[in-house]
Amino acid sequence: MYEGVVQDLIDELGRLPGVGPKSAQRIAFYILQTETYDPSHLADVLTTVRDKVRFCEICGNVTEQTTCSICRDPRRDQTLICVVEEAKDVVAIERTREFRGLYHVLGGAISPIQGVGPDQLRIRQLMTRLADATVSEIIIATNPNVEGEATAAYLSRLLQAMEVRVTRLASGLPVGGDLEYADEVTLGRAFEGRRLVG
Amino acid sequence: MKVTHLSLTDFRNYQHAEVEFAAGPNLFVGSNGQGKTNLVESLVYLSTSGSHRTPVDTAMIRQDVGAAVIRCRVESEGRSVLLELQLNRSSANKAMLNRSASKPRELVRYLSTVLFAPEDLALVRGEPAVRRRFLDTVLIQRAPRLAGVLADYDRVLRQRNTLLKSARASGVRGSALSTLDVWDERLVALGSEIIDERSALIADLVDPVRDAYRAVAGGDHGPRLVPLLTVDGAQPDDDDASDVRAEAASGSTRDRFASAIAGLRSRELDRGVTLVGPHRDDVRFELNGLPAKGYASHGESWSFALALRLASAQLLRERSTTGDPVLILDDVFAELDQARRARLAASVQGYEQVLVTAAVFEDVPAALRTHTVRISAGTVVSQGDESQEWAPDEIVPSDVGASDE
Ligand SMILES: Nc1ncnc2c1ncn2[C@@H]1O[C@H](COP(=O)(O)OP(=O)(O)OP(=O)(O)O)[C@@H](O)[C@H]1O
Ligand SMILES: [Mg+2]
Ligand SMILES: [Zn+2]
Numbered sequence: 059m060y061e062g063v064v065q066d067l068i069d070e071l072g073r074l075p076g077v078g079p080k081s082a083q084r085i086a087f088y089i090l091q092t093e094t095y096d097p098s099h100l101a102d103v104l105t106t107v108r109d110k111v112r113f114c115e116i117c118g119n120v121t122e123q124t125t126c127s128i129c130r131d132p133r134r135d136q137t138l139i140c141v142v143e144e145a146k147d148v149v150a151i152e153r154t155r156e157f158r159g160l161y162h163v164l165g166g167a168i169s170p171i172q173g174v175g176p177d178q179l180r181i182r183q184l185m186t187r188l189a190d191a192t193v194s195e196i197i198i199a200t201n202p203n204v205e206g207e208a209t210a211a212y213l214s215r216l217l218q219a220m221e222v223r224v225t226r227l228a229s230g231l232p233v234g235g236d237l238e239y240a241d242e243v244t245l246g247r248a249f250e251g252r253r254l255v256g
Numbered sequence: 257m258k259v260t261h262l263s264l265t266d267f268r269n270y271q272h273a274e275v276e277f278a279a280g281p282n283l284f285v286g287s288n289g290q291g292k293t294n295l296v297e298s299l300v301y302l303s304t305s306g307s308h309r310t311p312v313d314t315a316m317i318r319q320d321v322g323a324a325v326i327r328c329r330v331e332s333e334g335r336s337v338l339l340e341l342q343l344n345r346s347s348a349n350k351a352m353l354n355r356s357a358s359k360p361r362e363l364v365r366y367l368s369t370v371l372f373a374p375e376d377l378a379l380v381r382g383e384p385a386v387r388r389r390f391l392d393t394v395l396i397q398r399a400p401r402l403a404g405v406l407a408d409y410d411r412v413l414r415q416r417n418t419l420l421k422s423a424r425a426s427g428v429r430g431s432a433l434s435t436l437d438v439w440d441e442r443l444v445a446l447g448s449e450i451i452d453e454r455s456a457l458i459a460d461l462v463d464p465v466r467d468a469y470r471a472v473a474g475g476d477h478g479p480r481l482v483p484l485l486t487v488d489g490a491q492p493d494d495d496d497a498s499d500v501r502a503e504a505a506s507g508s509t510r511d512r513f514a515s516a517i518a519g520l521r522s523r524e525l526d527r528g529v530t531l532v533g534p535h536r537d538d539v540r541f542e543l544n545g546l547p548a549k550g551y552a553s554h555g556e557s558w559s560f561a562l563a564l565r566l567a568s569a570q571l572l573r574e575r576s577t578t579g580d581p582v583l584i585l586d587d588v589f590a591e592l593d594q595a596r597r598a599r600l601a602a603s604v605q606g607y608e609q610v611l612v613t614a615a616v617f618e619d620v621p622a623a624l625r626t627h628t629v630r631i632s633a634g635t636v637v638s639q640g641d642e643s644q645e646w647a648p649d650e651i652v653p654s655d656v657g658a659s660d661e
Contacts, residue, residue, distance in 0.1 A: 170419040
């Protein structure tokens with residue numbers, strides 16, 4: 059235990075996700091000891107981020123206005139919606155530059171253990187977006203884990219009744235890696251999920 | 257494949273040890289509590305990414321020390337790899353493969369072992385969970401992909417049970433259950449795959465178990481393996497119902513699982529747990545038409561357990577592209593009579609490498625005593641070819657245990 063405010067800083071940093079006690083201590087001492095580092099900028103950003111940033115009224119992505127820049131962009135294909143769990147997934151897919159449609163951020167995945175059911179996710183809002191029949195395809199891009207798969211299955215059941223095509227992102231091998239380095243669990247499951255080509 | 261060198265640092269009661277291995281039989285002798293099982297446990301850990309004795313990794317780090325290191329050279333089909341694993345008390349474990357960073361789980365593909373241990377008696381006499389674990393371990397060794405299927409099934413099961421419990425607690429069945437169908441679907445898909453894989457494995461084990469049992473016991477007692485599937489009505493966890501015998505079921509596993517789940521829905525909601533599926537299945541071992549559990553003698557039960565291990569080694573060997581698995585016989589000879597000892601020794605002799613531990617040198621048949629390593633209080637006292645001439649009593653120095661106080 060350190061004295062007073064030093065320990066407060068370490069405790070506060072340690073409350074952040076992904077920051078363990080050791081990292082918290084390392085960051086705290088970096089802030090304390092590095093003369094060239096000016097913490098006031100971080101402090102400013104931290105205080106304004108909560109005030110300024112909100113969630114897009116349409117898709118749930120983070121934005122500083124009522125709607126996000128993707129929803130406001132008329133060049134985006136209005137007939138496609140890609141459904142993701144978190145805003146960070148939007149960033150990941152945007153980086154690919156492959157997708158020109160719109161997004162819908164659920165805010166998580168179905169997980170009874172964490173007390174998350176359909177009512178805790180932005181599923182009702184998704185249904186509202188489908189009301190005017192502009193959207194012709196929903197691409198479900200939830201994580202390829204147990205909760206993500208369950209969420210995808212729930213959504214596809216729900217969407218069955220609507221006039222909309224439902225697709226699921228293929229999962230399997232991480233792209234850009236050599237087959238040789240894929241672990242056998244991933245590679246083996248990719249084999250199971252193989253598709254007919256051509 | 258074979259282990260050629262093992263180096264342990266701060267692992268269990270070893271401060272530091274370097275051990276040379278020979279091809280073929282290697283015998284580790286020492287009195288009780290000196291570190292024989294600890295030594296082979298380090299190899300089991302590398303080959304399965306877990307210990308057979310404890311689910312807690314930190315138990316393997318020497319008392320009052322921060323990290324343990326297992327360093328092991330393995331040779332298979334003429335190629336040599338160096339596996340290194342650091343178990344850390346307060347951070348994630350680290351692995352290296354040929355000196356470059358790797359993942360602990362990746363090491364398992366370079367070393368394959370089959371362990372025979374006194375605890376194996378529980379395969380025959382213990383609870384169904386022991387037999388499920390035995391089957392699943394072999395399944396993963398045969399097809400590593402199944403590790404992912406088993407882990408996912410477990411996760412789905414926990415999610416589904418939580419949902420059932422919360423539905424029971426809240427009393428509102430309708431709305432809280434809007435996702436139950438989805439979990440059912442995942443449970444059935446993953447669970448059916450596990451049921452089918454286990455059934456195929458049991459079928460594959462039948463012949464090798466019969467051969468191995470005859471080889472060890474010296475007589476044919478008609479060993480049989482009967483899958484007990486809860487989706488077909490078996491209730492292995494229920495002691496009162498142990499005689500309920502599932503009828504040969506028809507239809508696909510998925511269909512049977514799905515209809516079993518549907519038929520139990522209201523009971524599951526009352527109990528708040530998932531009542532059928534591979535997590536409740538069992539396999540019954542029989543000798544002469546009677547269940548081994550509850551009927552077989554101690555020696556017969558032991559022979560059955562050994563036959564199961566020998567048979568799984570045989571299956572792994574048949575499918576292996578990297579040579580035989582390394583057989584580890586921890587303390588098994590003391591339990592057997594002379595004739596069975598000799599027959600077990602003969603059964604394992606064809607394997608590339610066999611590691612044997614014993615407290616009493618004479619308990620081990622001479623054929624397995626060609627390379628002997630003496631272990632005392634977490635140190636390797638001597639190694640080499642000294643099969644003939646030493647008195648076991650001399651090996652224990654007076655300062656036993658002094659190194660780990
Ligand atoms: N983390 C640890 N740190 C220090 N000592 C340990 C640790 N874990 C276990 N030990 C010691 O190791 C000893 C047990 O060693 P091991 O199980 O290998 O014995 P063994 O030689 O196989 O004996 P037996 O013939 O009875 O099976 C015990 O004395 C135990 O206290
Ligand atoms: Mg032992
Ligand atoms: Zn938006």
